[in-house]
Amino acid sequence: MNDLSTPERRGLSTISTPGGRMLIVAADQRNGMKAVMTDAPHGTENISREELADAKADLVRFLANQAPAILLDPEVALPGVVDDGVLARDTALVVGMDASGFRTDEGLRYTQFVPGVTARRVRELGGDVAKMLFYTRPDKQGPDSDVAEQIRDVVRECSEEGLLLIVELLTYRLDEESEHDYAAAFPTLVADGAKLAVDCGAKVLKLQYPGSAEACAVVTEATGGVPWAVLSAGVDHETFVGQVATAVANGARGAMAGRSLWKDSLSISTEVREKLLTSRALPRLRELEAVVDG
Template sequence: MSIVQPVPLLASGSLAPAALARPSGTFAMVAMDQRESLRAMMSRHSAGDRVTNEAMVAFKLSVARELAPLASAFLIDRQYGYDRVVADRLLPADCALVLAADVLDQPGGVVADTDLDEQVDPQQARADGVAALKLLVVWRRDARREQRIELAARFVDRCREAGLASVLEPVTRPTPEEEAAGTFDLNDSIVEAAAELAPLGPSLYKCQVPDRGIGSISHLARQAERIDAVVDCPWVVLSQGVDPQAFLHAVEAVCRAGASGFLAGRALWTDALADADPLPVLRGASAPRLRELGDVVDRYGRPWQHARAAEAPGGAA
């Protein structure tokens, strides 16, 4: 008689991020869910030609084909390429599929605010082979803080009910008043957002790199320790705002402080946007960079099973 192993859970009751992890229990994940921001990046290299939806999908599929075999998970949005990734089975078995579940208010390519995408059906996503959903939350010290907490809580609950892991991604921004007065501190805001949102119990918490990756490893690690002190679930960093050449250095620093890896896009594939054919750059630069980053998270990252609040029923961790 076969014994059915229990699904690993976090102490919050959320599905553990085991399916998104490397054998080491760390994360080396590729983000390819950019929408109008990707169009804006591509337009800088388009010689004045309009960047079509088809061109965006083609680039995303190229990234999937070249980088997913080296990644523990691959994140994409439903609008540009998700259907093809699913139908063509582009991801290898050891690369989990993550679907963006956010609607982006994105005037001029900059995300101003977000909401849950009601066109994403968690049960259908699970049937498609999706292992996790991701929600971006733009966090500010403004009058909408409680609404954003409620939004993030609904997202975590929706994933839990569907049996999907939840990846919660707060990105902190200044209010107009903070920007005008020059009083916004990125590191303080990352910690404050984490203290407010991580207790909602996502499977994986994703945040910005302190100081945008500028500074020594010891300095960045000290700042990242502040994040680790308030996050009781596995956490990873994104690469937005970090110079691609500095991202390896930044990932080592945050992993030394307790992070479990990264879910990054721009630091991996931005260089490939400059050529009409992205494949040479994806193969010659992006893939080696991803391999090196994987080695770093394996060496320095905290396995998700060792996050303070992580536990698994029946010892299944």
């Protein structure tokens, strides 16, 4: 297990429920959030930055302020929700350091930083915790790979700043790989990716649901005591609640939920957003919290 420093331990407590389990509303998406605002009169691709920022602010105001923490991006949402007093003082702020999309090199995917966003910048934006996404194929990338070095570098930078870093991992199908072969390899890829990240110094992980109770137990063993939370990956709420219950029962320490909470509760209209977020998304958050805390 990679030991937490005192400020990192404090950061972990800010993103956790009273029961000590992580629960974060994920809202750092940009294009993905636009895509669900289907009532935009000129099409989702023409939603302006200001309109998207307003939607993110309402998501904080009517949903995330009832959660332990909110994950936001530094390109659209921040520093506005802090400077405008939208974010509640009791809701921790997790700042995503990764830019949208990815680049490819010899068939492998690599995320990139939002320009200028460092551990120090996360602090300047009011962040309590940082998050960085890495695409991994541990069957192709070992401890000497570029992605392993990137993980080590970001972990070191955040640690030196006294900032807890959540390492998010996404595995993916290779171009030459069949869907059947990828599905068969998926649980092992999740577990081996988690082990790679832990070996590179990661202290908190955000992982895909590996598919079963048995696979969750394998992931928990692979993390060696490092806490991990399951991400929603866009599945519907009912499915995600079941996944979280299984994961928590087999060693996961919480959930980080995005589209499963709010994908059908956003609108270009402020009035509609408020109604849907409070009547549809907020009850889901309450249900998820109950499951996370067991």
